[in-house]
Amino acid sequence: MPPSPPPRPAGPPFGEPILAGREIIFEFAGFGDYAQVRAIDVATGLEVAATTPAIAARFDQERLAARKLARALEARLGPAAGSPRRGWTA
Numbered sequence: 001m002p003p004s005p006p007p008r009p010a011g012p013p014f015g016e017p018i019l020a021g022r023e024i025i026f027e028f029a030g031f032g033d034y035a036q037v038r039a040i041d042v043a044t045g046l047e048v049a050a051t052t053p054a055i056a057a058r059f060d061q062e063r064l065a066a067r068k069l070a071r072a073l074e075a076r077l078g079p080a081a082g083s084p085r086r087g088w089t090a
Contacts (some may be wrong), residue, residue, distance in 0.1 A: 030085035
């Protein structure tokens with residue numbers, strides 16, 4: 001039996017306020033030296049994929065996909081309250 005994952009830190013999931021209270025499904029597929037992780041937001045059906053090294057820690061793979069999903073949700077729904085502004089302001 002594999003060891004249980006460490007507890008997640010308190011606060012918004014993966015440090016992204018827009019993901020708070022959302023159910024996210026992660027799917028993993030290995031392709032030789034690379035792994036593909038997909039993050040799917042259950043409420044909207046929005047899905048993103050990220051390719052990572054196969055030896056990367058599972059938490060890091062999930063974090064990468066979750067942050068990519070957060071950016072896609074912000075593009076679709078607008079930024080969440082309390083989100084830092086991204087990009088440049090002139």
